[in-house]
Amino acid sequence: MAELRRRAVAGIPRREAGLVVCANLVRIFQTEGVEVQALQGLDLTVAEGEMIAVVGASGSGKSTLLGILSGQDVPTAGGAEVAGHDLLAMKRHERLRYRRRTVGFVLQQTSRNLLPYLSAAENVMLPMTYAGIRRSRRRARAEELLDLLSVGHCRDRTPDTLSGGEQQRVAIGVANANEPRVLFADEPTGQLDTATSDEVFAALRRANEELGVTVVVVTHDALVSEQVQRTVRIRDGRTSTEVLRQVSTGEDGVEVHTAEEYAVLDRSGRLQLPGEFTERLHLRKRVRLVLESDHVGVWPDEAARRARADAQDAAGGGPEH
Numbered sequence: 146m147a148e149l150r151r152r153a154v155a156g157i158p159r160r161e162a163g164l165v166v167c168a169n170l171v172r173i174f175q176t177e178g179v180e181v182q183a184l185q186g187l188d189l190t191v192a193e194g195e196m197i198a199v200v201g202a203s204g205s206g207k208s209t210l211l212g213i214l215s216g217q218d219v220p221t222a223g224g225a226e227v228a229g230h231d232l233l234a235m236k237r238h239e240r241l242r243y244r245r246r247t248v249g250f251v252l253q254q255t256s257r258n259l260l261p262y263l264s265a266a267e268n269v270m271l272p273m274t275y276a277g278i279r280r281s282r283r284r285a286r287a288e289e290l291l292d293l294l295s296v297g298h299c300r301d302r303t304p305d306t307l308s309g310g311e312q313q314r315v316a317i318g319v320a321n322a323n324e325p326r327v328l329f330a331d332e333p334t335g336q337l338d339t340a341t342s343d344e345v346f347a348a349l350r351r352a353n354e355e356l357g358v359t360v361v362v363v364t365h366d367a368l369v370s371e372q373v374q375r376t377v378r379i380r381d382g383r384t385s386t387e388v389l390r391q392v393s394t395g396e397d398g399v400e401v402h403t404a405e406e407y408a409v410l411d412r413s414g415r416l417q418l419p420g421e422f423t424e425r426l427h428l429r430k431r432v433r434l435v436l437e438s439d440h441v442g443v444w445p446d447e448a449a450r451r452a453r454a455d456a457q458d459a460a461g462g463g464p465e466h
């Protein structure tokens with residue numbers, strides 16, 4: 146009953162399509178009496194098998210979101226479900242199991258993803274030990290994963306003898322060791338040069354395509370965000386826009402790549418206009434909405450625009466453009 150009430154308050158439908166579903170997600174941090182709202186009612190749905198990028202300015206809430214989805218942190222309010230696990234209701238034991246089995250995680254700092262005194266293969270086998278998988282199976286799966294990620298040649302080497310890109314590809318192997326449903330990667334190419342980033346991204350894509358794991362990558366790297374079908378932008382703790390990319394083949398047989406930007410409409414019908422739109426047209430405080438048969442027009446507030454023009458005239462500033 147309490148669960149139903151919470152869902153009603155959070156506005157979460159009982160079942161919603163998607164392996165990852167965040168609804169009206171809120172995370173407030175309290176430090177020394179100061180409250181920071183890192184997530185302010187974030188909505189996000191990721192379908193099973195998808196590979197998406199999450200982008201946004203520093204401090205917009207990306208790492209907070211990943212911390213919650215990977216089971217390391219607990220939201221203050223709202224709803225978050227991953228592969229049927231309710232992340233707000235999970236008890237300690239289920240949380241531990243969830244972190245070991247349901248999700249995998251790759252961090253930006255190459256050195257934090259691997260244990261320095263274990264070989265690449267032993268690093269990949271370690272999570273399987275915790276999951277109780279027998280030794281022969283552990284070794285075989287570790288080798289399969291390292292081969293798939295093109296780091297089979299690194300299996301007996303310790304991380305200090307591997308390049309940054311090799312370490313991150315081994316880390317993707319570790320994150321996939323227990324056949325997780327979702328792989329979260331927080332700036333996995335942040336410390337790498339372009340060519341190496343490309344190899345790491347290719348390994349993530351291979352994990353997505355060959356292992357079927359759903360992938361959510363937080364990135365500042367345009368090379369990564371422009372190569373996935375969907376990029377979600379977070380602004381002020383909410384999803385604000387999405388870019389959807391498609392590849393189609395024209396009549397002449399040439400591949401055509403298209404990318405379209407969409408604003409995200411939340412459950413209450415709110416949407417956030419991109420900053421460059423509001424600045425270009427001086428949209429502030431209120432706008433006029435006009436419902437047309439197939440779209441909604443958003444117009445500057447005429448009275449405010451006139452007042453601004455008058456003020457500029459009075460100041461001798463000339464007409465506004």
Ligand SMILES: Nc1ncnc2c1ncn2[C@@H]1O[C@H](COP(=O)(O)OP(=O)(O)OP(=O)(O)O)[C@@H](O)[C@H]1O
Nearest residue numbers: 174176181183201202203204205206207208209210
């Ligand atoms: N443990 C914490 N205690 C207090 N405030 C926090 C904590 N973690 C994050 N914050 C604050 O929450 C907001 C969102 O931070 P978050 O790290 O999620 O942003 P981000 O988009 O990942 O940024 P970056 O790209 O710089 O990593 C920031 O204002 C940050 O200072």
